[in-house]
Amino acid sequence: MKKIILSLFFCDLALFIMAAEPDSLTRGKLTISGELRPRLEIRNGYRTLLADSLVPASFVSQRSRLNFDFRNHYLTFYFSLQDVRIWGADASTSDKVFPGIFESWAELRLAEKWKMRAGRQALTYDNERLFSVNNWKQSGRTHDALRFAFCGKNLTMEQVLGFSQTKENSSGTEYKPGFSNYKFLAMNYMKYKLSYTLSLTSLQTADGFQDAFRAENMYMRYTTGGRVEYKTEKMMATGAGWYQWGHTDSTYKIRAWYAHSEIRYQVGRDISATAGAEIVSGNLKNQPVRISRAFIPLYGSGHTFMGYMDYFTAFPGDTKNEGLINPYLLIQYKLNKLCLKLHNHLFYLQGNSTDLTPYLGYETDLVVQYKLNDFATFDYGFCTLSPSESMNRIKNVEKPAPFQFFSYIMLTVKPVLFSSQK
Helix, strand or coil, X not given: CHHHHHHHHHHHHHHHHHHCCHHHHCCCEEEEEEEEEEEEEEEECCCCCCECCCCCEXXXXXXXXXXXXXXXXXXXXXXXXXXXXXXXXXXXXXXXXXXXXXXXXXXXXXXXXXXXXEEEECCCCCCCCCECCCCCCCCCCCEEEEEEEEECCCEEEEEEEEECCCCCXXXXXXXXXXXXXXXXXXXXXXXXXXXCCEEEEEEEEEEEEECCCCCCCEEEEEEEEEEEEEECCCEEEEEEEEEEEEECCCCCEEEEEEEEEEEEEECCCCEEEEEEXXXXXXXXXXXXXXXXXXXXXXXXXXHHHCCCCCCCCCCCXXXXXXXXXXXXXXXXXXXXXXXXXXXXXXXXXXXXXXXCCCEEEEEEEEEEEEECCCCEEEEEEEEEEEECHHHHHHCCCCCECCCEEEEEEEEEECCEEEEEEC
């Protein structure tokens, strides 16, 4: 049966290529675009509590990108140069060359519904909880990978493979970053539309990490689960769950889980309200020895889900392996070019392996977005956190400043510099 399916696939591919006009492979549309994103930040408790003996931090960071996008029916070629800097970090007379590559990939159409992409690329899937480009971070997140995609009427499937090495070796496959970054990645994503309003997604991931002391050993971590979404014109309801197992290192096995539910309702033409909760599992008092119950949300966006002050973006360290419960209420108001967002989060520890009380604190984020025109947007954010004694201990700050806040002003300019149909 497998031989028959493969034969049909390659026959379809051959006929597809033969049917193409010879010069149509070189004809296409070239688009050159840019992005400039300076952001002023005032950090008086961002990522961790600010001790009352310290003063707030303030700086301007900037992201600059130049993107080249060529595409036709058979090929998409994308190349993005990126420079990320702090204003003033380099002297005005510096002769350093800064730009690096953010993305560089080519995507080939193998058949009418099949595509293959290879190179450095952003991996963004589903609601971005496990795989995200992490757009808030100025440098973003990309992966060196090979991706196969099937796009049908109701079914979408993608398979991603990645293999990391530090350099061109003459022998062996030692990967110097060790356990801090994956050596091997395999991911399968599927989305099926049951109807106009109901869809199901599944995501299965295996990532492997090299032993810090013995290069021949690789510890595998597996994550499997999915999400269901029901969506109408005025309402969206979703529920998701993942289970994680495998190894963190040579001594600990992973037995962890994650659950999420959310409902969003369009109150009026301009106002929407979203209520939901996340549960990230953590360690328990009476769990077996050498077992970790701390779930790790892989390569997703904590900034989107757990507050703009980013207290919980690096699991399991940000909660000392205790997991997290995050109930939230989000309110959004849109009027023409103006968008106001009010996000409210409560934080509790999910695990109980320590003597800490579960309640960690309350965060409120106020964000104002104004679209200046088709290519420029202005953002202002002001976020506050009211921590508990347990938060003080989790973040190792005995006497935090009385008022913890984070504020930013950001301008995003994304013009299309050139567009040509060859």
